[in-house]
Amino acid sequence: MGMSYRQYLQGARIYGCSSCKTHLATIHSMISRAFNGQHGRAYLFDTVVNVVEGEPSDRQMTTGNHTVRDIYCVKCGTTLGWKYDRAYEPTQRYKEGKYILERNLLTDVQ
Template sequence: MGMTHLEFLYGTRIFGCKTCNAHFSTTEDMMSRAFNGQYGRAYLFAKVVNVRQGEPNDRPMTTGLHTVRDIFCIKCNTQVGWKYDKAYDEAQKYKEGKFILEREMIKTVD
């Protein structure tokens, strides 16, 4: 297995892995701060980099049934959130293809 190539981001504020500082996203790609995750507050992002996606599975959530994939930091393999693949409720379709990053698992990085 070779070295992992990390993508470095530039922006007003960069969010990264709390464990290893790998960059994930920026405030420019943040869509909402009004989400909840497994560990409390979570943010919705349009674009996230430097993550590995797990297998899809159906998960009942407070807003209905969704098909999601857990996402993991590609540098340290910490689970940091999930990606929405499919929303079964028409009002939740805007989440498809978007990412949740758990506030507890990320921090602002330089």
């Protein structure tokens, strides 16, 4: 299988995987802090790096039905959140292509 290539981020605040500290996103790619994940508070990001996407599945969430993919850390495999593929409610379409990272699965990396 070999080693996986990982991208390293630069910026004022970098979020990483709480298990292995692999860089995931910067504060500048954060869209909102007003989200909930499966394990508590979560953040919505425009771009996330160093993740592997799972298979798409339809889920009923508090804001309606969505097609999402779980995302995993490329280094340690920890489940970090999900990516929105499709939102069925017109008011939720802004989430399509965006990522949810759960706060308790993140750490600040510097």
